[in-house]
Amino acid sequence: MKKWIENQKWHINIILMFIHHFFDRINYSMRNTFLHDHYIFLKFKKNKIIGLLSIINSSVCLVMSPLIGYYCDKHKKNRIKVLQFISISYLLVNIIHYMFIRTNNLNLIILITAISKTLQESSHVITESIFIESIEKGKKSIIFTYQKLISTVATMLGPFFCLILFYWYSDKWNITNIFIIFQFSILTILPQTIISFLWKNNTVSTLPKPEEISLLAKKNEKPNLLWLKSNHVPYIVFVSHIITLAGAGMTFKYFSLFLKSEYKVSPILMCVLNIVIPLLLTFFTYLAQKLSKSLGRAQVSLFFTTIGFMLLCSLLYIQNYQDVLKVHVFRSVFQNCTNSIDKSILYDFIDTNRHTGRWMGIQSLHYLVWSISAYFGGWLSDISSYRNTFKITTYFYLLSLIIYSPLLWLVPVKETS
Template sequence: MAKEEKKVVTEEELQANVWKLLWYNGIFSVFSSIAQLGLFDTYLFIMAGDSNTAVGWAESISGLSQIVLAGPAGILSDTMSRSKILQWCAYLSVLAVAVSVAGVSLDNFPVIYVSLFLFGTYTALQNTASFALYSDSIPQGSRAKWLSRISIVNQLGYGAGPFLSLFLLAYFGNEWKLSVLHFVLIIGFIGMIPANFFLVGLKDAQHEEEGPEASGAFSNLKYARVVPWLICGLDIITAVGAGMTVKFFPLFFKEDYGMNPGQIQLLFAVYGLSFGFFTWLCEKAAEHMGRVEAGLLFSSAGVVCLFLLAYLRWLPAVLVVFVIRGALANSIYPIDKSILMDFVPSSERGRWNAAESISSMSWSGSAVLGGYLMDAYDYRQTFVITGFIYAVAALMRLPLFLMVPRYEVSASQQALLTRMVSHEDVQSVLLASVRSRSLSVQFEL
């Protein structure tokens, strides 16, 4: 990242970055889950006259704005101060919330579309800059652990939000009425503003300014440049499938099983909290069997659960499989993110975070297709189609077995090897470890 003056950043400031971003993600996810997930989708569904297609179009506006702006956001993040970009995001959040509150209060689709565009812009800038800065603030060799932690915090927030919604619905009325949904959604939107205070006062930082690790832990390996493209590619395939299904789960339970708002919020509270537990399980699995192995195991199990969800009819079984499927699918994200960050240099993390934002938001285009399919056929038929798409993404993980070392490497371990052998020999040692899948043995010196 280009800077006019190189500043020395202390370890205390790096740790402060990490904790501020953890607090931001925790608080924001609580209120975002109230304002932008299941209840908001159902609100749009009711306001549009029970139309899944309308929900798909609304999701597409937000997502497509992120896709269009992700590239410029990545360039900005790699050429400007990432902390300054996040400060801009804090100001932009106030405008996005104000327009959202106005749109919901007036039940006005055009105003809501503008608010979705503003939040799409906010998300493109915030995701790109915050994850790049967060990764820079984490010591090399610890990214999987700390990316798992921020993911767990996020997911616990997305579980806590629906619990808070339960109390709000109990007070305002547990009915599918626009007047009831107005109050709950507006409280959710307003609650996002305090979270953005934590985006102010961050410090630009890099753990990898000097030395052989400056290019990233594994970016000197043969075929290293292929790994980020593979990660983003399988993310795109996964996101296309997710867009056809995920946004419609609340409507599936409302329409097929007659659930009321409180029941759906309780379900999504358990759903979100399960993400945190399974993310922890995936992290532990990765420590013992390797990151690629854990990713393939959890993603494949998620595919099986989605096919089961399409054919099961007994509600208790459907609920259990629904929760487990979502937890498995979401638990692998921090593992994939840690691999991506280990294979790209710090100076390119902004653009690769942007590329991943493009891939993760590509589900927005498929949300329109999902809405049409569900209106034309039914929810379960779309689940089957999504299952096959997820299976393709899982198979794309297989080449990573030949490219990604099983264990992470700390900066001190990499520096030790560099002092002992030539640069070419470092590559040979690391490549041999990839093939033998036993990198830990190389560092037991």
């Protein structure tokens, strides 16, 4: 086993992360996507409760992610032991929640949600920190793309399992059917718990050589584009994504409910939709990564997300049921197929040996912005209609594209090693 690990092209932590991420995404796509929103809506009959729970989740992330991220950077030797404790606790909390507790008490649901999210987010920050520090410089784009491909395949399998369970029990939106799926999803947490005992702390060194430090210092002495320099790149990526999420939360958090209310989409058809999107996303993620090698990462990312923006604009005018479904599928694909590219850009421009955990923590703001947007979207949908949020979202997406555009000049076309 040791010889096999030593002969691997990639660090063992990369392989472990791929497996961990595979089961994590199956769990997420079975439980935390459209099904959880329908489950809460069936219990309380209000969209804003869905938004409220999202805000609670994001508030937990906002508090825990920076703390865990800081701990990961300062106490690298102890983080695996902490991860093992968190993983076991997360498994037990889910078993207790979905096997023994059934309640309509909102306060109890909020408490369980907060505890579960605390453990999940802590695990996410630690595993991502170990994973990123195990990637050699110049290989982030391809590794993150593989991670994204695995993620999309797993995200497709979740709805597929849901489809089978809905077909088996009944093709109806009711709490009993959804809760059965939640119980099955616990099985995907067990492999993640086992993997927590296999991580290695001997990550690769990503510190630049003296000549690289000198070159970077000279490069940052003067602006590369107006007043912008290379060290502004992570912040540009971060802010553009924040603005995208500010628009997306209010619309796409409720898109499955929109399809159900306006077009009477059944549970099985909803599962089919959530299988088709990851299937296409897998292909376009791979295509985007291949194109980025010759055309440039920022160029390809901006091109695909611009197409996604244009498709979103078309949803303002399309009423036909089949056309809405087609546009929704391709909008989701083009908008999300370059996430791994943007992630590689961000981490290529920071010191991953010292600041990985902290950047993981800072990105908890993504959750907060998304959740506040989702709460606003739920409130707006309750007092008017789902379609009213589409137009507002287009403005956020346009602003995000404008902020992202300087990366065309700041990020080198070729990813250096």
